[in-house]
Amino acid sequence: MIPRAKLKAQKVDVAEAFIADRALPEGGAWITRAREAALARLTDMGLPVKRDEYWRYTDPRRLTETAAQEAALLDPQGEAPVFGAFDRVKLVFVDGVFDAEASDSLALDGVELCTLAEAARADLHWARDLYGTLEARAQAPVERSLASLNTAYATEGLLIRVTGKPAKPLSIIYRRSATGGEAMVRHVIRVEPGAEATILENGPIAARFNQVMEVDIAEGATLHHVRAQGRDHERAGAAHLFAQLGAGSQLKSFTLTANGALIRNEAVIWLDGEEGSAHIAGATVGDGSFHHDDTVFINHAAPRCESRQVFKKVLRQGAIGVFQGKILVDQVAQLTDGYQISQSLLLDEDAQFLAKPELEIYADDVKCSHGSTSGEIDPHQLFYLRARGLREDQAKLLLVLAFLAEALDEIADPELAEDLRERMEAWLKRRV
Amino acid sequence: MLEIKNLHAELEEDSEVKILKGLSLTINPGEVHAIMGPNGSGKSTLSYVLSGRDGYEVTEGSATLDGADLLEMEPEDRASAGLFLAFQYPVEIPGVGNMTFLRTAVNAQRKARGEEELSAGEFLKLIRAKAKELQIDADMLKRPVNVGFSGGEKKRNEILQMAMLEPRMCILDETDSGLDVDAMKLVSDGVNALRSPDRAFLVITHYQRLLNHIKPDVVHIMSEGRIIKSGGPELALEVEENGYGDLLAEAKA
Ligand SMILES: Nc1ncnc2c1ncn2[C@@H]1O[C@H](COP(=O)(O)OP(=O)(O)O)[C@@H](O)[C@H]1O
Ligand SMILES: [Mg+2]
Numbered sequence: 001m002i003p004r005a006k007l008k009a010q011k012v013d014v015a016e017a018f019i020a021d022r023a024l025p026e027g028g029a030w031i032t033r034a035r036e037a038a039l040a041r042l043t044d045m046g047l048p049v050k051r052d053e054y055w056r057y058t059d060p061r062r063l064t065e066t067a068a069q070e071a072a073l074l075d076p077q078g079e080a081p082v083f084g085a086f087d088r089v090k091l092v093f094v095d096g097v098f099d100a101e102a103s104d105s106l107a108l109d110g111v112e113l114c115t116l117a118e119a120a121r122a123d124l125h126w127a128r129d130l131y132g133t134l135e136a137r138a139q140a141p142v143e144r145s146l147a148s149l150n151t152a153y154a155t156e157g158l159l160i161r162v163t164g165k166p167a168k169p170l171s172i173i174y175r176r177s178a179t180g181g182e183a184m185v186r187h188v189i190r191v192e193p194g195a196e197a198t199i200l201e202n203g204p205i206a207a208r209f210n211q212v213m214e215v216d217i218a219e220g221a222t223l224h225h226v227r228a229q230g231r232d233h234e235r236a237g238a239a240h241l242f243a244q245l246g247a248g249s250q251l252k253s254f255t256l257t258a259n260g261a262l263i264r265n266e267a268v269i270w271l272d273g274e275e276g277s278a279h280i281a282g283a284t285v286g287d288g289s290f291h292h293d294d295t296v297f298i299n300h301a302a303p304r305c306e307s308r309q310v311f312k313k314v315l316r317q318g319a320i321g322v323f324q325g326k327i328l329v330d331q332v333a334q335l336t337d338g339y340q341i342s343q344s345l346l347l348d349e350d351a352q353f354l355a356k357p358e359l360e361i362y363a364d365d366v367k368c369s370h371g372s373t374s375g376e377i378d379p380h381q382l383f384y385l386r387a388r389g390l391r392e393d394q395a396k397l398l399l400v401l402a403f404l405a406e407a408l409d410e411i412a413d414p415e416l417a418e419d420l421r422e423r424m425e426a427w428l429k430r431r432v
Numbered sequence: 433m434l435e436i437k438n439l440h441a442e443l444e445e446d447s448e449v450k451i452l453k454g455l456s457l458t459i460n461p462g463e464v465h466a467i468m469g470p471n472g473s474g475k476s477t478l479s480y481v482l483s484g485r486d487g488y489e490v491t492e493g494s495a496t497l498d499g500a501d502l503l504e505m506e507p508e509d510r511a512s513a514g515l516f517l518a519f520q521y522p523v524e525i526p527g528v529g530n531m532t533f534l535r536t537a538v539n540a541q542r543k544a545r546g547e548e549e550l551s552a553g554e555f556l557k558l559i560r561a562k563a564k565e566l567q568i569d570a571d572m573l574k575r576p577v578n579v580g581f582s583g584g585e586k587k588r589n590e591i592l593q594m595a596m597l598e599p600r601m602c603i604l605d606e607t608d609s610g611l612d613v614d615a616m617k618l619v620s621d622g623v624n625a626l627r628s629p630d631r632a633f634l635v636i637t638h639y640q641r642l643l644n645h646i647k648p649d650v651v652h653i654m655s656e657g658r659i660i661k662s663g664g665p666e667l668a669l670e671v672e673e674n675g676y677g678d679l680l681a682e683a684k685a
Contacts, residue, residue, distance in 0.1 A: 386511070387517055387519075392508065394536070394540060
């Protein structure tokens, strides 16, 4: 067999083993159609394997093996929950299952909210035009079949239609009660023209998670997305954010990740209308067996759009950070303004950062830049601070936080940013 | 106050590079000493060895501040003990606001000395007053430490830090280099405002110019890691007029 066919066969085998004992969930006509189509995509593409070019730096096996490995529950040791101080609509998932009792009422001005479990029972739902559609769109130029798996099998999640400007953020909270288990969570979000909302997510979801968020932002609409992925050490998971943006719309998505055996965060963004703006940022702190992968694809498909990718990773004691980021500028996308930066701060010699920044530009009048660096704490800066009286640990902490600041600056709400900054500070204080 | 005896230092990574070769110096409270000397004579190295920068190995001699062995102390402890170095090349620190940096530094030193930390309000009042004297505007206080500052702004920022930290032993390493006449005046006024009977200064400079503004009690000429001549302010004038040539020849003879 030629290698390519062999690779394909291997991927298909992995997918078939994975779904062998899993039946597609029951549901209404609209979702059954979407699930069957996704299953067909999945069995055609197979699941990723280490030899996939697209998984070159991250071995997907933990995400694709049939049984999920267990992960000890983190003891928060009295630490106040993330976003706990904010007035918000709490939407709680326990082990990946929506918990209505622990959640606030789904009724809120400016939003239509419904669980996937409930919507799946209906024969028709507004989400039918989106559910699985953006995931299918994201299968080119590279396959993201873990997301197809999610489309086919997810039974939990939220369908959110933002019609106005809700007064409070929607705060999705993932709690764990079981050390084992797996969760597939699927959210679909449509922000109607001119509407604006903030969606918060926090928590570890499950020992192994597969999360997909499909987002459709209409003309002139805005979505803020701030995510803190929990810090249970042994968990593994993949999260996909698929977003298409209409003219003059805005997306700001920020993710904080601390610890985790394997976390792959993918984002695929299509700037479909003129003057859209997408900012995708991430701050990562990890040590030990931590392996964290940010894979971002931004497609400028219309003129005068702006995109920014800001990814910062602080790594120590064997932690591995990966960044794959691509800006694709279509021929029509004149006057594109694209920026990408990925940086790692290695706190010792055992940590590793692997980066693959890419630009692919077909328009002639664009401004695009990318940069990737990997370094240690600057000894001159450290000495300068110490010479002014800062203790060594205090000086290091200040410098690490300064390194992360550019990513945190991508959060529009300064109070939310401060909450996450304090989390990182606490994490670092326990270690630096 | 500062007592340096027979100090020898070499590069840590290359012991062949000997920089300080038996330097001795005593500075008493209230005094201003100036060190002048050609490029490469070891002036900055002296300031780094005293403040505790990595990369140098002291092989002989001692340095004490009020009797305490400086060379045994961490850089931050030297700072809390009252030693301050205004850097020849102030370091840029992106992501750390100038004001945050200063407040952290002031309170870190106070804490190390067992004093009350300054409240946000007290700190603000203090820094506003001091910044005004040095014509440092609010914008400069908010910006990241030294990032995008002009040469003169960096030097003024060093003096602001000195004014806020109120050290007892101040070392200024070529604080005058790159300053225009107005900035030089601001910086020297800043230094002069701090002169007091229990504070001392060691002013490293290339030019006599600065010493017109900051009047030294003693002037030392440094060459090849040693002080080759000490005298009064007239020594600086002599250098200004004749250069170092004669002095160096005289020392060799
Ligand atoms: N880190 C270093 N690496 C290599 N050489 C150094 C280093 N620090 C100082 N030196 C050398 O030591 C000598 C004295 O330097 P320095 O103390 O900067 O002198 P000055 O400040 O009087 O100009 C110079 O020859 C310089 O090249
Ligand atoms: Mg020098």
